[in-house]
Amino acid sequence: xxxxxxxxxxxxxxxxxxxxxxxxxxxxxxxxxxxxxxxxxxxxxxxxxxxxxxxxxxxxxxxxxxxxxxxxxxxxxxxxxxxxxxxxxxxxxxxxxxxxxxxxxxxxxxxxxxxxxxxxxxxxxxxxxxxxxxxxxxxxxxxxxxxxxxxxxxxxxxxxxxxxxxxxxxxxxxxxxxxxxxxxxxxxxxxxxxxxxxxxxxxxxxxxxxxxxxxxxxxxxxxxxxxxxxxxxxxxxxxxxxxxxxxxxxxxxxxxxxxxxxxxxxxxxxxxxxxxxxxxxxxxxxxxxxxxxxxxxxxxxxxxxxxxxxxxxxxxxxxxxxxxxxxxxxxxxxxxxxxxxxxxxxxxxxxxxxxxxxxxxxxxxxxxxxxxxxxxxxxxxxxxxxxxxxxxxxxxxxxxxxxxxxxxxxxxxxxxxxxxxxxxxxxxxxxxxxxxxxxxxxxxxxxxxxxxxxxxxxxxxxxxxxxxxxxxxxxxxxxxxxxxxxxxxxxxxxxxxxxxxxxxxxxxxxxxxxxxxxxxxxxxxxxxxxxxxxxxxxxxxxxxxxxxxxxxxxxxxxxxxxxxxxxxxxxxxxxxxxxxxxxxxxxxxxxxxxxxxxxxxxxxxxxxxxxxxxxxxxxxxxxxxxxxxxxxxxxxxxxxxxxxxxxxxxxxxxxxxxxxxxxxxxxxxxxxxxxxxxxxxxxxxxxxxxxxxxxxxxxxxxxxxxxxxxxxxxxxxxxxxxxxxxxxxxxxxxxxxxxxxxxxxxxxxxxxxxxxxxxxxxxxxxxxxxxxxxxxxxxxxxxxxxxxxxxxxxxxxxxxxxxxxxxxxxxxxxxxxxxxxxxxxxxxxxxxxxxxxxxxxxxxxxxxxxxxxxxxxxxxxxxxxxxxxxxxxxxxxxxxxxxxxxxxxxxxxxxxxxxxxxxxxxxxxxxxxxxxxxxxxxxxxxxxxxxxxxxxxxxxxxxxx
Ligand code: AMP
Numbered sequence: 001x002x003x004x005x006x007x008x009x010x011x012x013x014x015x016x017x018x019x020x021x022x023x024x025x026x027x028x029x030x031x032x033x034x035x036x037x038x039x040x041x042x043x044x045x046x047x048x049x050x051x052x053x054x055x056x057x058x059x060x061x062x063x064x065x066x067x068x069x070x071x072x073x074x075x076x077x078x079x080x081x082x083x084x085x086x087x088x089x090x091x092x093x094x095x096x097x098x099x100x101x102x103x104x105x106x107x108x109x110x111x112x113x114x115x116x117x118x119x120x121x122x123x124x125x126x127x128x129x130x131x132x133x134x135x136x137x138x139x140x141x142x143x144x145x146x147x148x149x150x151x152x153x154x155x156x157x158x159x160x161x162x163x164x165x166x167x168x169x170x171x172x173x174x175x176x177x178x179x180x181x182x183x184x185x186x187x188x189x190x191x192x193x194x195x196x197x198x199x200x201x202x203x204x205x206x207x208x209x210x211x212x213x214x215x216x217x218x219x220x221x222x223x224x225x226x227x228x229x230x231x232x233x234x235x236x237x238x239x240x241x242x243x244x245x246x247x248x249x250x251x252x253x254x255x256x257x258x259x260x261x262x263x264x265x266x267x268x269x270x271x272x273x274x275x276x277x278x279x280x281x282x283x284x285x286x287x288x289x290x291x292x293x294x295x296x297x298x299x300x301x302x303x304x305x306x307x308x309x310x311x312x313x314x315x316x317x318x319x320x321x322x323x324x325x326x327x328x329x330x331x332x333x334x335x336x337x338x339x340x341x342x343x344x345x346x347x348x349x350x351x352x353x354x355x356x357x358x359x360x361x362x363x364x365x366x367x368x369x370x371x372x373x374x375x376x377x378x379x380x381x382x383x384x385x386x387x388x389x390x391x392x393x394x395x396x397x398x399x400x401x402x403x404x405x406x407x408x409x410x411x412x413x414x415x416x417x418x419x420x421x422x423x424x425x426x427x428x429x430x431x432x433x434x435x436x437x438x439x440x441x442x443x444x445x446x447x448x449x450x451x452x453x454x455x456x457x458x459x460x461x462x463x464x465x466x467x468x469x470x471x472x473x474x475x476x477x478x479x480x481x482x483x484x485x486x487x488x489x490x491x492x493x494x495x496x497x498x499x500x501x502x503x504x505x506x507x508x509x510x511x512x513x514x515x516x517x518x519x520x521x522x523x524x525x526x527x528x529x530x531x532x533x534x535x536x537x538x539x540x541x542x543x544x545x546x547x548x549x550x551x552x553x554x555x556x557x558x559x560x561x562x563x564x565x566x567x568x569x570x571x572x573x574x575x576x577x578x579x580x581x582x583x584x585x586x587x588x589x590x591x592x593x594x595x596x597x598x599x600x601x602x603x604x605x606x607x608x609x610x611x612x613x614x615x616x617x618x619x620x621x622x623x624x625x626x627x628x629x630x631x632x633x634x635x636x637x638x639x640x641x642x643x644x645x646x647x648x649x650x651x652x653x654x655x656x657x658x659x660x661x662x663x664x665x666x667x668x669x670x671x672x673x674x675x676x677x678x679x680x681x682x683x684x685x686x687x688x689x690x691x692x693x694x695x696x697x698x699x700x701x702x703x704x705x706x707x708x709x710x711x712x713x714x715x716x717x718x719x720x721x722x723x724x725x726x727x728x729x730x731x732x733x734x735x736x737x738x739x740x741x742x743x744x745x746x747x748x749x750x751x752x753x754x755x756x757x758x759x760x761x762x763x764x765x766x767x768x769x770x771x772x773x774x775x776x777x778x779x780x781x782x783x784x785x786x787x788x789x790x791x792x793x794x795x796x797x798x799x800x801x802x803x804x805x806x807x808x809x810x811x812x813x814x815x816x817x818x819x820x821x822x823x824x825x826x827x828x829x830x831x832x833x834x835x836x837x838x839x840x841x842x843x844x845x846x847x848x849x850x851x852x853x854x855x856x857x858x859x860x861x862x863x864x865x866x867x868x869x870x871x872x873x874x875x876x877x878x879x880x881x882x883x884x885x886x887x888x889x890x891x892x893x894x895x896x897x898x899x900x901x902x903x904x905x906x907x908x909x910x911x912x913x914x915x916x917x918x919x920x921x922x923x924x925x926x927x928x929x930x931x932x933x934x935x936x937x938x939x940x941x942x943x944x945x
Pocket of ligand 1: 307309320321322538539540541681682717718719720
């Protein structure tokens with residue numbers, strides 16, 4: 001008998017391989033209650049040879065499961081295919097259980113989830129009776145219901161099938177059987193099966209849903225009649241989105257959430273702003289009329305705007321923040337995650353109970369843009385997780401003019417990427433608001449329970465074109481013929497409620513009129529809006545507002561206290577077995593502290609963090625291999641060679657110090673950097689730095705740099721103090737590992753939007769990092785950080801340089817030159833300085849001054865003038881760079897240098913010379929010999945040209 005069941009199980013479709021979880025489920029049920037599983041299975045499980053005394057309720061599941069598989073595998077190998085004495089009923093019982101499982105796996109493929117009915121449903125053999133060797137003749141036979149949640153242990157087959165059809169093949173398509181965790185699967189089954197995916201909501205609940213639907217439709221109708229043809233990316237066709245988001249916020253609030261951060265693209269954004277976040281309709285109208293002007297900056301179109309407000313929920317006041325969003329749609333997803341994580345860190349909410357990330361996707365972008373995958377990938381990582389994100393897709397089944405079929409994606413659903421993290425996915429028909437409400441509640445509850453991502457795919461349509469100036473029938477003729485004859489979600493729902501006696505037609509009509517009246521009178525239409533918001537729910541940015549640019553900042557630090565901190569930083573507990581090279585790094589740091597070795601980059605940089613922490617500023621440092629540092633200079637995290645545990649000295653400076661967070665990031669640039677942008681635009685008091693493995697890796701995050709870091713303040717007034725550490729320098733490592741593309745950052749620099757710096761000494765990085773936080777100004781900082789300088793014998797500083805100095809935007813010549821003898825001036829930035837100095841020493845060219853410009857933007861014209869003003873006999877000035885002529889700072893910064901030098905020696909600046917690599921399509925040469933020759937020639941050229 002037992003062999004028969006196993007044989008049957010292993011040779012049928014979804015019971016083998018990955019689908020064998022079904023057996024695990026049964027086995028777990030058996031462990032909890034042997035009576036809960038069908039007789040055949042109980043007998044089988046009873047007969048299993050004991051594992052440490054045999055299976056019992058107290059037996060840990062995992063080893064028993066392993067043992068079970070071991071045995072069943074052996075049996076499979078050994079057993080003949082015969083089913084011998086198995087009775088017909090028991091065989092059919094197993095098949096019925098398989099059928100139940102098949103619905104859970106594949107019911108969604110037959111579900112009625114497309115309001116337009118355009119979805120071509122493939123046949124699903126697993127859902128046919130014949131596939132399971134059952135037939136109509138079995139319909140009245142009573143079978144055990146197994147784990148099916150229908151409130152009874154056994155039922156006629158037809159009743160079982162009806163329950164399955166209603167649960168899995170009506171207007172919700174559930175995908176969750178890809179989840180490995182049995183508890184989660186069972187939880188989801190219970191939630192959907194027990195109410196057949198559509199609970200009986202009370203009349204009040206349904207009236208509220210209708211009211212919100214009316215608001216969603218009412219706003220679009222209002223704007224359409226007032227501003228026909230004006231772009232607004234209306235929600236028409238997807239109006240159920242509004243009652244859905246309303247429910248999400250209310251339910252999260254009832255669970256104790258204090259903040260909800262929302263990211264979304266254009267479609268429906270204005271509707272969300274007005275109907276959920278409570279933006280005043282009058283303000284929106286002003287924007288449509290083109291009346292609203294920003295006090296400063298470029299501003300942005302209305303469907304990119306963010307917004308903040310507070311709403312009331314059953315659990316108290318909740319702060320809502322809608323993130324500003326560029327047209328590069330999905331890139332806001334990791335920005336939201338970063339912002340949420342910052343809020344959770346601020347609240348010490350390590351479980352993610354108090355802040356909910358809610359991300360709204362479009363179907364085409366979700367399937368198309370890789371940053372979605374990056375964001376799912378970060379969802380459970382310790383440096384990035386936010387306790388689960390609720391993802392909503394406004395799935396209008398078309399991307400601008402690109403049809404889903406054949407062009408937009410290869411996957412069945414636009415949400416398939418979410419399966420990579422085993423997120424449950426609920427596809428819901430937007431024309432069934434009751435089912436949408438239920439899926440929404442399950443999604444919020446799932447996130448609350450399991451702290452993992454969950455997806456709602458709201459399948460709807462787009463009544464108009466991509467925007468209101470667009471005619472869609474030219475490219476989607478069949479879809480738009482359907483849409484023309486299709487009543488709106490609100491019309492359909494109102495009709496249903498009237499038919500079911502929930503309200504009468506006059507009541508339904510009154511809702512429309514009331515909403516319209518509110519809009520006309522300019523009233524707020526988000527009914528939960530709090531008029532006098534509790535400002536404790538969000539960060540106070542006022543200390544950081546209104547500061548004009550200043551680069552000259554006192555960043556000194558008490559020497560004695562720094563020595564104490566440095567001592568602490570060098571302490572590693574005895575039981576941490578430190579690897580030999582790492583041990584040497586710490587030994588050297590102790591010598592630097594004692595003054596017997598000059599201070600190097602790694603020590604100065606980590607001391608910057610230590611001093612900031614000591615002054616009350618949290619520090620968060622993430623990036624590719626950041627704990628150690630790509631070039632082994634940091635070793636901020638020490639790995640115990642005995643047990644793999646880690647020790648991070650910067651976390652142990654003093655009791656109650658602010659948090660020091662350091663994480664090796666996953667190998668992403670776009671997602672990882674966007675996350676840190678979100679984090680730093682939400683956490684003004686901290687130093688937030690992101691490090692690229694090599695500077696050129698930042699290419700992969702160009703969208704974040706263009707759309708957020710360089711322009712976020714001018715477009716949206718959002719300040720950001722993020723620091724980017726980008727290893728840069730020409731050391732013969734080829735085209736991909738030499739340049740952090742300095743020229744691109746300089747090209748994006750305007751209106752003091754960010755700082756681009758090339759520090760060349762340990763003291764300089766120390767003061768630069770400190771300046772970033774000590775000064776209340778918040779501007780992104782791009783650091784071209786060094787590689788070989790991390791160990792260069794001349795690139796050293798003293799503890800006093802750190803304690804007493806400040807960041808020098810320009811470093812004057814350090815030689816003992818007589819100013820009146822200086823005929824030639826070489827201006828440079830970065831590591832080439834050391835090559836130039838060494839050439840000058842070798843060739844005794846004491847008529848040439850070498851001045852470093854350590855901050856290329858904002859260009860420090862005054863400071864440069866002060867550094868060179870004594871060179872009154874200057875005849876020649878040269879800019880020397882390692883980069884090819886079309887790259888580096890040459891084209892972006894020369895006008896500043898010309899202007900300043902001309903003030904010192906008229907005409908000399910205008911004749912500024914160039915010493916560098918010739919123009920090149922690639923950033924650097926791939927051959928060491930070519931690199932060395934170029935380097936020699938450019939250094940020599942700086943003195944001789
Ligand atoms: P939020 O918590 O994002 O809704 O922000 C609350 C308020 O803080 C906003 O309305 C802004 O006034 C201000 N604020 C938030 N982030 C920033 C930022 N990065 N720069 C300037 N002000 C901000």
